Amino acid sequence: MMNWDPIIISMKTASLSILITFFIGLIVAWGIVKLKNDSIKIVLDGIFTLPIVLPPTVVGFFLLYIFGVRGPIGKFFIDFFAVKIAFSWSATVIAAVVMSFPLMYRSARGAFEQVDSNLVDAGRTLGMSEWKIFWKVLFANALPGIISGGILAYARGLGEFGATAMLAGNIAGQTRTLPMAVYSEVAAGNMGSAFDYVIVIVFIAFIAIFIMDYVTLRKEKQWK
């Protein structure tokens, strides 16, 4: 009988992390697009893109440094809320968010930059608020690109391994996500149960991509 814990943990982690990544990615991308100073733009872009370029274990190392019991944020949470972040379920979410963020941010930024800047100016001259322009003009017209960024980020979050291993560990029933479970089963020589998890991952990833692609296509067809 297959142990369902990794599946449930992974679904929870991937769902929560995509929610966080999606909105933070959008807002950060918007901020970067609006930024006028090119050198600040380049520096910030570098920082936001770094996690995708660095080896996941290196990112995990940094995260451990920050969120670990002696790290600045980790210590703060322990002292004030008596909550330990490292090696808890929330650590899997943090690792997934950080690792999937660059994909969301870069896709959203690219999608925003593709939107005709005249549309934004038109919105302004028509008295639309910046907030309304963001949602009704920028977001709505960049939606296909944003959704594909969302797909990528979700898939990345679901498959996150290296940084998760560093920050959250591989605690059965707590932080053992699907990729961790595959690794553990293989390490223990249980190729059969590893295969079951692999099937589940492929299935979930495929369904997610299918749903989002379908939504994008329908939206695009509607305007054309």
Add this chain to the structure above:
Amino acid sequence: MGIKLLKVNIFKKLKEFDLEVDFELKQKRLGILGPSGCGKSMTLKSVLTSDEETVYFDSNRKINLKPQKRNVGYLFQNYALFPNMTVEENVASGLSKGSDNKIVSEMIKRFHLEGLEKRYPRQLSGGQQQRVALARILAYGPDVILLDEPFSAMDTFLKEQLRIELVNSLKDFDGFSIMVTHDRDEAFQFCDELIVLDEGKIIAKGDIYEIFENPKRVQVARLTGCKNISRIEIIDDFHLRSLDWGVDFEVSERISPDITHIGIRAHDFSAAEKDDVNVMDTIDSTLLEMPFEWEVTLANGLWWKYDKQIDNHEFTVPEYIKVDPKDIILLEK
């Protein structure tokens, strides 16, 4: 409508030159004419964007507002309709939530868009898109409408049609409109007043007929479509020598020492006898046929355009042609 007078005062440092534009608008329709890259569109955008240098007067109260609050409508070159919204939603996009839905249906009717309410911009023709864009602007109720080269990317036939439509649509508009263009015909058709820009500076300003009749400066003459322009040497008060064509001319106006060039419009020549005033021969000229005119290029480079009927294909270039002294335009650099 609060505005009686529109004042614009812009100073902006650009890469190639400084933009220094300063004008007051009393008549309803102003044109800004200039070659590409002279700062025309920048001027228009400055009326729009929240630059400190732009001062925008509302009933003589000095204010400098965000674009959202300026109450300025802007007709973009590509119309900038929101592709994700239907015609109806586009027209309504400038209205605040609680406002009357009647305005939208009124505008749909006024711009003959009935039946297209649920379509998306991509499903519309260029003319329909222009009407939606205008309906959207007028639904918002601006005090000023800015038009940024509205016909620059169109073929001739569509252009003519849309020009007429635009002039008609804006006939009932009660506020000011400012059009930026590099096309003298567009400017002439659309505007009461004209500003000519070059390298960020105003080089002519005033009534459109006056500027076309008496451009005063070389750049202005060129932009208003004067085909023949030559450097000159003054001989006496009423005579000068053109350096580019090698011909001496008599003029009807006393030549001031500031005059450095003359201009002759291509239509201002006529057939002549050998001993008339301002005569030149047509030896070695080339003749080109256009649908409605003959184009003669003299050996010295002068252009002459002569109207014709479309079914007329025969033309003998007269041996001599002349230009009336009063048709010679005196120009300063």
